[in-house]
Amino acid sequence: MFQNNKEFPEPYGDYVVGLTEMDFIDKNRKKLFGSSENNDRKIPIIIFYPADHNFEKTKALYTFKEEAESINKATRGLVSSKSQYIKMNCYRDIPISTKQNKYPIIFFNHGYNCHMMQNSVLCSDLASKGYIVVSVGHPYETSILKYTDGQIVKANKSIIEEFKRTMDSNVNKKFKEMKKNNYIDEELLPIAADFFDYFKDTKVWDHVKIWSDDNRFIADMMEQLDDGSIPSQFEGKLNIRNGIGITGHSYGGCAASQVCLDDSRFVCGINIDAPTYGEFWDKNLNKPYMVIGSKMIEYLARTTFLKNSADSYLITVDHTTHMDFTDFIYYARQLKFLKVLGKRKKALLRDILSHYHIMFFDKYLRNNHNSEITEKLSEGIGIRWKEAVTASNNH
Incomplete structure (x- = not known):
């Protein structure tokens, strides 16, 4: 009954997917969390990238021992710590493809107290289509991370507990009340x-800015990788001139939105099933933006769609829950019994998430205006979109 995948699905695209890890020290931001962080902020990244051959290397494993044990503990033992042995369709440290001179860049941000590989299938699908995808870690708020020197850093317990206390019964009660009504745009x-006012003096609200700054610092590092200031095989391979795309799940979706507000280098973004915690919530991002997820986003993320003056998309998927938009659908299907996962088939969920990401970034990073972003892949998908400037083409 609890049988799960031992290997993730093959990526969509024609490229082999390479995988490498790096970390960088931001000396301008120290002791962000008081006594919990005594040194400069050290930010890890995982890069998924297009390659031409696997060079007969073995497939990379999904996670490391301590992370697998953390997932096991977080799910109260329902997800085996053997998840560390799941094989990805990626190969570590192989040469980047020579088929193109440069490749467009997309940043990915995981959910709060989650892990950097939580959407490895999505990242692999994008890399197999010719994108360089950078998964950004957030020290002390990533559940557990591992630097290239082997150092392990766990989430700060006091901060995690404070986040949990913020999401108290009053918040759930308010949201349940909201869901009883179908608000038209003007009412929402x-x-x-009123709902978000509760969060404005909390770390839930404020730390989105920290995550945004992590992304902006890593964008600086990408520029140095591209110009060769930091030696790597990515020198001259990053298409920074066309701008950077960004996406993220849950709190990572909030970070993606905030980054689009904060930094002109990020030219388009996607929020995967996240509320709008952060100062961006009622701002005009003025960049192509997509919100995709469960019906929750109709209430807690529609404001981004409504306020944005550039091309905007709001895509809802019926019968889904928050974690349906992560790798859990491949190796933790038993969580359906706790209603952590919804009723949709994993193959369809993968198609939905990867398809809309590929179409969106093809259009706004590659200028492929034939991308069929508004195509419905299945029954039970709601799609609204509006075009830039006039915002009059509401569907």
């Missing part, structure tokens, strides 16, 4: 303002 903004 004041309702959302």
Whole structure:
């Protein structure tokens, strides 16, 4: 009954997927969490990238021992720590493809107290289509991370507990009340303002800015990788001139939105099933943006869609829950019994998430205006979109 995948699905695209890890020290930001962080902020990244051959290397494993044990503990033993042995369709440290001179870049941000590989299938699908995908870690708020020198850093318990206390019964009660109504657009903004006002003096609200700054610092590092200031095989391979795309799940979706507000280098973004915690919530991002996820986003993320003056998309998927938009659908299907996962088939969920990401970034990073972003892949998918400037083409 609890049988799970021992290997993830083959990526969509024609490229082999390479995988490498790096970390960088931001000497301008020290002791962000008081006594919990005594040194400069050290940010790890995982890079998924297009390659031409696997060079007869073995497939990379999904995770490391301590991370697998952390997932096991977080799911109360329902997800085996043997998840560390799941094989990905990626190969560590193989040469980048020579088929193109440069490749467009997409950043990915995981959910709060989650892990950097939580959407490895999505990242692999994008890399197999010719994108360089950078998964960004957030020290002390990533569940557990491992630097290239082997150092292990766990999430800060006091901060995690404070986040949990913020999401108290009053919040759940408010959200349940919201869901009893189908608000038209004009009605939603004041309702959302009242809901989010509760968070504005909390770390839930403020730390989105920390995550945004992590991304902005890593964008600086990508520029140095490309110009050769930091030696690597990525020298001259990063298409920074066309701008960077960004996506993220849950709190990582909040970070993606905030980054689009904060930094002109990020030219388009996607929020995967995240509320709008952070100062961006009622701002005009003025960049192509997509919100995709469960019906929750109709209430807690529609404001981004409504406020944005550039091309905007709001895609809802019926019968899904928050974690349906992660790798859990491949190796933790038993979580359906706890209603952590919804009723949709994993192959369809993968198609939905990867398809809309590929179409969106093809259009706004590669200028492929034939991308069929508004195509419905299945029944039970709601799609709204509006075009830039006039925002009059609401569907």
